[in-house]
Amino acid sequence: MMNDWKANLTKLVPYEAGEQVEGDDVIKLNSNENPYPPSPSVDRALKNFDYNTLNKYPALGSSKLDAAIAEHHGVGIQNVLSGNSSDEVLAICFRAFFNSKKPVFFPDITYSFYPVWCSYYNIPFKKIPLDDSFRISFRDYTLTENGGVIIPNPNAPTGIEMNLQEIEKLVSENTSSVVLIDEAYADFGEVSAIELTKKYPNLVVTKTMSKSRSLAGLRVGYAIGSQELITALKAAMHSFNAYPLSSVAIDAATASFQDDQYFKETTKRIVSTRENTKTALKKMGFELSDSKTNFLFISHSRIDAYELYKYLFDKRIIVRYFDKDRISDYLRVSIGTEKEMKKFLDAVGEFVEGKDAI
Numbered sequence: 001m002m003n004d005w006k007a008n009l010t011k012l013v014p015y016e017a018g019e020q021v022e023g024d025d026v027i028k029l030n031s032n033e034n035p036y037p038p039s040p041s042v043d044r045a046l047k048n049f050d051y052n053t054l055n056k057y058p059a060l061g062s063s064k065l066d067a068a069i070a071e072h073h074g075v076g077i078q079n080v081l082s083g084n085s086s087d088e089v090l091a092i093c094f095r096a097f098f099n100s101k102k103p104v105f106f107p108d109i110t111y112s113f114y115p116v117w118c119s120y121y122n123i124p125f126k127k128i129p130l131d132d133s134f135r136i137s138f139r140d141y142t143l144t145e146n147g148g149v150i151i152p153n154p155n156a157p158t159g160i161e162m163n164l165q166e167i168e169k170l171v172s173e174n175t176s177s178v179v180l181i182d183e184a185y186a187d188f189g190e191v192s193a194i195e196l197t198k199k200y201p202n203l204v205v206t207k208t209m210s211k212s213r214s215l216a217g218l219r220v221g222y223a224i225g226s227q228e229l230i231t232a233l234k235a236a237m238h239s240f241n242a243y244p245l246s247s248v249a250i251d252a253a254t255a256s257f258q259d260d261q262y263f264k265e266t267t268k269r270i271v272s273t274r275e276n277t278k279t280a281l282k283k284m285g286f287e288l289s290d291s292k293t294n295f296l297f298i299s300h301s302r303i304d305a306y307e308l309y310k311y312l313f314d315k316r317i318i319v320r321y322f323d324k325d326r327i328s329d330y331l332r333v334s335i336g337t338e339k340e341m342k343k344f345l346d347a348v349g350e351f352v353e354g355k356d357a358i
């Protein structure tokens with residue numbers, strides 16, 4: 001007879017992250033990490049960190065960091081909640097905002113953590129198909145009642161960005177539920193919905209320091225929204241963990257905001273490498289979406305995506321392949337340094353020539 005506890009185990013399907021392949025020779029282009037180190041201001045903050053203070057809990061609400069975030073984005077500190085990665089902040093958002101019996105809407109092709117959190121919290125959801133060119137049509141989200149909407153802008157893994165007018169229509173025509181815009185990649189794009197949070201009390205924007213600020217290992221993310229929503233979010237967060245960020249993370253993350261120039265320079269560099277890589281891939285016959293992120297979403301009419309993935313893997317160049325409906329002919333390639341992308345392009349070039357020779 002089966003033990004009760006076995007029958008009662010919660011069966012969850014966890015998120016599958018890109019593999020963390022080790023080795024100095026590896027070119028890792030599968031997790032959208034930043035190829036550059038964080039700002040030297042972060043290095044200084046870590047070196048100056050007084051270990052004597054570790055016997056105390058961190059400041060409640062990481063106020064120093066929240067103040068730096070508020071200043072950077074031109075919002076009030078009461079409009080900011082920081083947490084231990086944007087994944088944590090998003091999970092808390094799902095818990096706090098998506099608790100109606102109506103389904104939460106998100107695109108069929110998007111960040112694959114969203115359905116995972118829905119199943120974790122028993123939230124009903126509905127996947128809204130992207131159109132044939134992988135675009136989001138905001139009307140699909142406003143015409144039917146829903147328990148909330150979550151959209152990454154730019155979207156992942158397509159890289160495609162919605163413009164601000166579309167976002168504003170989505171938010172203003174869907175006022176009875178919370179709209180979450182996940183701006184994990186917005187620093188590489190052209191728009192941010194943060195200004196709109198001042199006008200629309202049902203809008204929350206989340207950001208991460210993992211990508212544009214080169215701090216994936218530090219685990220810091222945050223949400224910006226109306227005071228009402230942020231207060232609700234804090235209550236949810238503090239029902240779970242009152243001190244989510246470590247003192248070390250608070251100091252290091254705050255220091256990152258003190259060096260705007262470095263942030264702008266590295267972001268610009270990645271965008272320029274992205275555009276050069278796009279051009280080179282197009283010349284080889286690849287089809288690419290107009291990515292506004294730090295990755296490319298590529299396919300080729302004569303090339304099997306999985307074969308190319310394996311070919312690159314054997315050369316220690318790791319990109320992301322998704323064995324999923326609609327996108328199994330595509331690869332997602334994070335933007336590395338110029339040197340790394342040259343090696344990537346050389347390897348892809350060899351593969352394409354090999355195919356053409358057959």
Ligand SMILES: *Cc1c(COP(=O)(O)O)cnc(C)c1O
Nearest residue numbers: 085086087111152184208210221
């Ligand atoms: C990377 C990513 C996140 C998570 O960022 P962390 O702060 O590292 O947890 C959230 N949403 C999207 C769309 C992402 O790509």
